Amino acid sequence: MHNLSHHLKDAPVSAWIGIVIVVFYAVLALGAPFLAPFAESASVGKQYMPWTSPHYLGTDALGRDVLSRLIYGARNTVGIALVTTVLAFTLGATFGLLAATIGGWFDAISSRVVDVLMAIPPLIFALLILTITGTSVIALILVIAILDSTRVFRLSRAVAQGILTMDYIEVARMRGEGMFWLIRKEVLPNAAAPLIAEFGLRFCFVFLFISALSFLGLGIQPPTADWGGMVRESAKLISFANFATFQTATFGLAPLLPAGAIALLTIGVNLVVDWVLHMSSGLKD
Amino acid sequence: MTDLLLEMKDIHIEGRSDRQWKPIIKGVDLTLNRGEILGLIGESGAGKSTLGLAAMGYTKGGCRISGGSIHFDGQDLVGASNEALRQLRGARIAYVAQSAAAAFNPAYRLIDQYCEAPVKHGVMSRAEAQSDAVQLYRKIRLPNPEDIGFRYPHQVSGGQLQRAMTAMAMACRPDLIIFDEPTTALDVTTQIEVLAAIRGIVREYNTAAIYITHDLAVVAQMADKIKVLLRGEEVEESSARDMLANPQQDYTKSLWAVRDFRRAPPAARHLDEGPLLEIRDMTAGYGAVDILKGINLTITRGTTVAVVGESGSGKSTMARVVMGLLPPSGGSLHHNGAALPKSGKQRPRDLQRHIQMIHQMADTALNPKHRIKDIIGRPLEFFLGLKGRAKDVRIRELLTLIELDPDEFINRMPSELSGGQKQRVCIARALAAEPDFIICDEVTSALDQLVAEGILRLLDRLQREMDLTYMFITHDIATVRSIADEVVVMQNGVIVEQGPKETIFSPPHAPYTELLLSSVPEMDPDWLTGLLKERGAVVTSEEPL
Numbered sequence: 001m002h003n004l005s006h007h008l009k010d011a012p013v014s015a016w017i018g019i020v021i022v023v024f025y026a027v028l029a030l031g032a033p034f035l036a037p038f039a040e041s042a043s044v045g046k047q048y049m050p051w052t053s054p055h056y057l058g059t060d061a062l063g064r065d066v067l068s069r070l071i072y073g074a075r076n077t078v079g080i081a082l083v084t085t086v087l088a089f090t091l092g093a094t095f096g097l098l099a100a101t102i103g104g105w106f107d108a109i110s111s112r113v114v115d116v117l118m119a120i121p122p123l124i125f126a127l128l129i130l131t132i133t134g135t136s137v138i139a140l141i142l143v144i145a146i147l148d149s150t151r152v153f154r155l156s157r158a159v160a161q162g163i164l165t166m167d168y169i170e171v172a173r174m175r176g177e178g179m180f181w182l183i184r185k186e187v188l189p190n191a192a193a194p195l196i197a198e199f200g201l202r203f204c205f206v207f208l209f210i211s212a213l214s215f216l217g218l219g220i221q222p223p224t225a226d227w228g229g230m231v232r233e234s235a236k237l238i239s240f241a242n243f244a245t246f247q248t249a250t251f252g253l254a255p256l257l258p259a260g261a262i263a264l265l266t267i268g269v270n271l272v273v274d275w276v277l278h279m280s281s282g283l284k285d
Numbered sequence: 286m287t288d289l290l291l292e293m294k295d296i297h298i299e300g301r302s303d304r305q306w307k308p309i310i311k312g313v314d315l316t317l318n319r320g321e322i323l324g325l326i327g328e329s330g331a332g333k334s335t336l337g338l339a340a341m342g343y344t345k346g347g348c349r350i351s352g353g354s355i356h357f358d359g360q361d362l363v364g365a366s367n368e369a370l371r372q373l374r375g376a377r378i379a380y381v382a383q384s385a386a387a388a389f390n391p392a393y394r395l396i397d398q399y400c401e402a403p404v405k406h407g408v409m410s411r412a413e414a415q416s417d418a419v420q421l422y423r424k425i426r427l428p429n430p431e432d433i434g435f436r437y438p439h440q441v442s443g444g445q446l447q448r449a450m451t452a453m454a455m456a457c458r459p460d461l462i463i464f465d466e467p468t469t470a471l472d473v474t475t476q477i478e479v480l481a482a483i484r485g486i487v488r489e490y491n492t493a494a495i496y497i498t499h500d501l502a503v504v505a506q507m508a509d510k511i512k513v514l515l516r517g518e519e520v521e522e523s524s525a526r527d528m529l530a531n532p533q534q535d536y537t538k539s540l541w542a543v544r545d546f547r548r549a550p551p552a553a554r555h556l557d558e559g560p561l562l563e564i565r566d567m568t569a570g571y572g573a574v575d576i577l578k579g580i581n582l583t584i585t586r587g588t589t590v591a592v593v594g595e596s597g598s599g600k601s602t603m604a605r606v607v608m609g610l611l612p613p614s615g616g617s618l619h620h621n622g623a624a625l626p627k628s629g630k631q632r633p634r635d636l637q638r639h640i641q642m643i644h645q646m647a648d649t650a651l652n653p654k655h656r657i658k659d660i661i662g663r664p665l666e667f668f669l670g671l672k673g674r675a676k677d678v679r680i681r682e683l684l685t686l687i688e689l690d691p692d693e694f695i696n697r698m699p700s701e702l703s704g705g706q707k708q709r710v711c712i713a714r715a716l717a718a719e720p721d722f723i724i725c726d727e728v729t730s731a732l733d734q735l736v737a738e739g740i741l742r743l744l745d746r747l748q749r750e751m752d753l754t755y756m757f758i759t760h761d762i763a764t765v766r767s768i769a770d771e772v773v774v775m776q777n778g779v780i781v782e783q784g785p786k787e788t789i790f791s792p793p794h795a796p797y798t799e800l801l802l803s804s805v806p807e808m809d810p811d812w813l814t815g816l817l818k819e820r821g822a823v824v825t826s827e828e829p830l
Contacts, residue, residue, distance in 0.1 A: 167650035171714070174608050174629060175667055176637050189654035 011275060018271025025265050028074040036068035041223035048237075051250040057257060058250060061233060066254065069225040070261060076220055077227050078265070080141060081207035087145035088206070089199060092152025097183050097191070099153070100160035111157070114150045122147045123212065130218045140219060144206055155198050159191045193276070200273030204266050211262055227258035234258075290358055290460055290493050291317040291340055297352035298335055298344060298517075309335050309348065311517040319460065320491040324508030324525065326498060326540075328733035329704070331514040333497045337463045340495055341378045342370050358460065375402040379454035383466040385446040389438040396434030399453045408457050421452040424489070425482040444475035448482050455486060461493045468503060472595035472760055473804040480506055480806075481817055499733060501540060502806035505529055506813040513537050525810055540734060541808075559622050561586040561754050562607070562640075562722055567616030569606045575614065576602045578778045584771075586721070589748065589755040591769035591786075593762065593801065599778040600758045604724045607756070608642050620722070638668040641715035645727035647707035651699040657684075657710055658695045664717040683713040687743060705736035712743065716751070724756045729764060741768055762805040766790070774798050 011019070028035060037054065038044045043063040044055075051058050057066040099107040117125075126143050133139040163169065164187065172186050213219035214228030222229060234255040241252020298310040310332045317323055317340075325333045335348065342362030344350055355362040357373065365373075374380075379402075382388040389398060400414040409417060415434070422430035425448045438446060447467055454462050467483065468476040484507060487494050496507045504511055504525070511528040513520040513536070521534045532538050564582040568575050577599045584590050592600050605611040607618065609629025618625040620639065626632050644650040651660055661680050665671040671679055681691035687709040699707060708728060715723055725744065729737035745768060747753060759765060765772060765786070772789040774782045774797065782795040794802060803816060 166652075167644045167646060168652040170610065171642075171644070171650055174610065174637070174642060175664060175718075176629065176632075176634055177667070185655075186652055190652070 007279065014271050015275035018268045018273075018275065021264060021268025022272060025074055025078060025268070028071050029078050030075075032071050032075045036065075036071040038065035038068040040068060040072040040225050048251065050247040052247075058254065060230075060254070066230075066257065069230060070227075070257060072225040073227045073230060073258065073261065076224055077207065077210060077214075077262075080137060080220065081203060081210055084141045084144045084148070084206050084210070085199065085203045087141065088148035088202065089152050089195070091145060092149035093156040093195060095149075096153040096156030097160050097187060100157045100164055101179055101183055101187070107157075110153070114153050117147065117150045118154075122209070126209070126213060127216070127218060130213070135218050135221055137220065140210070140213070144209055148202060148206055148209075152195075152198065152202065156191060156195060159194050160187050163187050163190045193279070197273055197277040200269050200276065204269050204273075208262065208266065227262050230258035231255050231262075288318040288320075289316065290319045290321075291315070292356045293336075293340065293353065294355075295353040296336065296339060296350065296355070298332070298339060298348055299351045300335075300345075300348045302347075306349075306351070308351075309517050310339070312353070313514070313517070313519050315340070315512065317461070317493050317495065319493055320488075321510070322487065322494045322496055322508045324496050324498065324504035324511040325514065326501060326504055326511060327514035327520075328499060328735060330516070332517040333499075333514055334465050336514065337465055337495050337497045338380075340461070340463060341374055341380065343374070372406070375459075376406040376408065376457045377459050378461045378463070379457070379459040381447075381450050381454050381462060381464045381467050384470055385450040385467075386438065386443060386470075388450060389446065391438050394435050394437055395441070395449050395453075399434060399449075399456055402453070403456045406457055414456065417456070418452065421455055421486070422449070425449075425452050425486055426478070427452070442475075444471055444479055447471065447479050451479075451483050451486065455490065455492070458490055459492060461495070462487065463495045463497070465497045466499070469498065469500070473762070473806075474595055474800060476503075476806070477804045477813075477816070480813060483507070484813070500806070501529075501734075502808050502812075505808050505810045506806060513540070529808055529810060560584060560619075561621060562756075563619040564603075564607070565617050565619070567603075567606060567613050567618070569602060569611055569613035569615075571611075576778050577606065577613070580616070580778075580780060582773060582780065582783070584722075584754060584756065586754050587748070587752055588770040589757055589768050590771045590773060591757045591759060591765040592773045592775060593759060593765055594775035594781075595760060595801075597777075598775040600760075600775055601726060602778075603775075604642060604726050604756070604758055607724060608640065609637070634668065638664075638718045639720050640722045640724070641718050641720040642724040642726060643708075643711050643715050643728050646731055647704065647711050648699075648731075650711050651707055653699050655699070656695075657697050657699070657702075660699075660710060661713050661717050664714060668718045679717070683717055686716065686747070687713045689713075703736075704732055705739060708732065708740055709743065712740075712747070716747065720753070722754045722756070724758065726758045727760070728757075730759065730761060737764075744768070762802060774801065 041064060044065050045059045045063045047059060047061050047063045049055050049059040049063075055065050055067070057070070060066055060069070095110050099110045126147060129143045130139060133143070169182065169186055172182055177186075210219050211226075211228030211231070214226045215232045217232070219228055220226035237254050238252055242248040243252075293313070293315040295312050295314060296310050297308065297312055299306040300309045301307075313336060315323070315336070325337060327333050335344070338344060339350060339355065340357075342355060342357075342365060350363055353363070357378065360369075360373075362370065362373075389395070396415060396418050399418040400411055403409040403414045403417070404411055418434050419430050422433060427433050427445055427448055433441065433445070433449070441449065451467070464483065468479050471479060480503065486492075496504060498504050508525045510522060510524045512522040513528075513534070515536055520536050521528070521532070523533075528537070532541055560583045562584040564580050567580040568578055570576040580603060582590075592603065594600050602611065606613050609625070609627070609632055612627040618627070620636065625636065629637065658677075658680050661683055662676050665676050665679050680695060684691040684694055689706060689709055694702075694706075699710070702710065711728075728744075729740050732740065741764065744755065748755065755768075757764070757768060769786045772783065772786050773780055774789065774795065776797045781797045782789060789798065790802070806812060
């Protein structure tokens, strides 16, 4: 804990901006029911209302409050992306570390399976599977987690292979340590830094991937609020934008709001990741 | 026209760490005349390399020259523009790095890299540079001088690469070459050839040189004058002969004295008991290639057996086989009369405990994420089942045993230790298992001489107190002289000669032992000249490709 506060004190401005953005999104996601002025999917007004009280960001095609849907969208999109990334890491890192440590046939088989999965373009593969399985949230999470775990597998295997050539691993092997100890106590602490950095990046990719799928109609299904889906629903409005007055101009800005929310979080997470990468790359305390 | 080539006055260099500038070089003067060789010695961290690089007006990243003046042939280097410095570097001042293997670009042939500097500096055309390279390769006694330039760096041996690098430094016929530990990574037998080549060519072209090393015997062969550095300050400087015969300062004397460490013969030799470890007819290797071919070795309890030989002779492979990391393809191993299973995995934990190993590089042998108490505590827990307070007490005992203060060190991370301290922790970790046999794999070769001597004394003391048996793998004959009871000389995977130290070190020798022993540099400045005369044409015989 002391260590963490010490690092935070030394964090550069960019890292602080990233942290503030990420914390802001986390608060939105956790406190959505209290923060949102209206319900997630209830029609509360006429369609396409301008930006005035009580609908500060207007309403959408079905008369739902855009601000409330943006706040709930944080919960849905970010939550699902987080669960998916955690799952992808559990799967990928476990198999990657095992493949590096056991080597031999286990390494050969798991690496070839991963190669096969990686050979297929992920978006097309995901579309294919989701068309077969249907677009439930569970299917979405599992498909993306498995696709992304292949990248995590590659990384953790490569990192672990580097660590496994060190003399302290040989010392542990000479002592007769079991594989579980080797991975957990000798390899994992040394692989943690690159894996944490990759976690941040991977989270962004998953998050964008879900938004992309939602935009194509195969992601999170309405009426659940989701930023990718919201961009798709309001995309056409951009051609009706009229900059004569502020009220008409806001109309055209509607698709930019969820898109901006996606962009801002991506930037925030990347700023934090850059900082973690920098810390892990050299400057040890 | 004066002979003065390089004049550095009151040089201060600082390095940046933890957000502040810390001094590395604290006011050192250095003058060098044309054709003169200056030996720069000191332990690691003394600032030798930093000072050497500063002679080119260069500092490593994160460092700066904060005071003093550097004049090269009348030209000021401290205030010079990058363009002016670039004109000098490579053309009039050249640099030869410690590891030629790392300094050559693996993607280009040797001759391409040779020609780069002279062509860029406009000294010669590409064709001239190529024929010049062949000439220099011949002068520096590289085999097949016409063709060797067309090889890639990985296709020639380490000694040849270091010589090719020296030839490359000579390409523009510079006035000054800086040699930064050019032979430290080489075997003694290879080192001789590189030393002879460097000395010959530098003398022939009347090039001045700064020769950086921590090996006193090497500097004795090369230098006209010697400067000793300690923590960024000059200890003393005088002509090589004076310095060797009559060092003035205590620090210099202590450096000289290190080489005289001799341990007393062990008190109890247990000759009556059976051998502690026996290797019979062992063959082992990687894949189909046998590295070890029929090794027979018997080790008596309480003695130190030194295994010597150049790299590739199979010393470390033998250690791996004994540890059970590499199952041998033939032969057998016996510990205390009982046969040892070939693979470490099949060995019972108690047998595994009795045989421990200490690695060469303490840096990589300690997990950087574990605290000292975890590193030493794990074997206590694993082999002896110690937990909680009992474990803590034992860790403290072990730290005291290796002469580190328990209160100060028990909670430290490996990155907070010096090289010598790390090696001590590795020793404590081996001792924690309460072994009777320890393999020391080049444990002192990465350390400075003073620190290395401390480790040797510690190992010697522990052997007396705990009745340990050592197998001491090394390529340093001085270490063998100081600690061994028995000596085993290996070459190409077979034992060439073995026996008590007195027998091995007194003539007559086996031919390879003779070569190995005579290649160890001595403090006598005339040693290399004498040796080369003695060997005559023999030393020019090319090493196999």
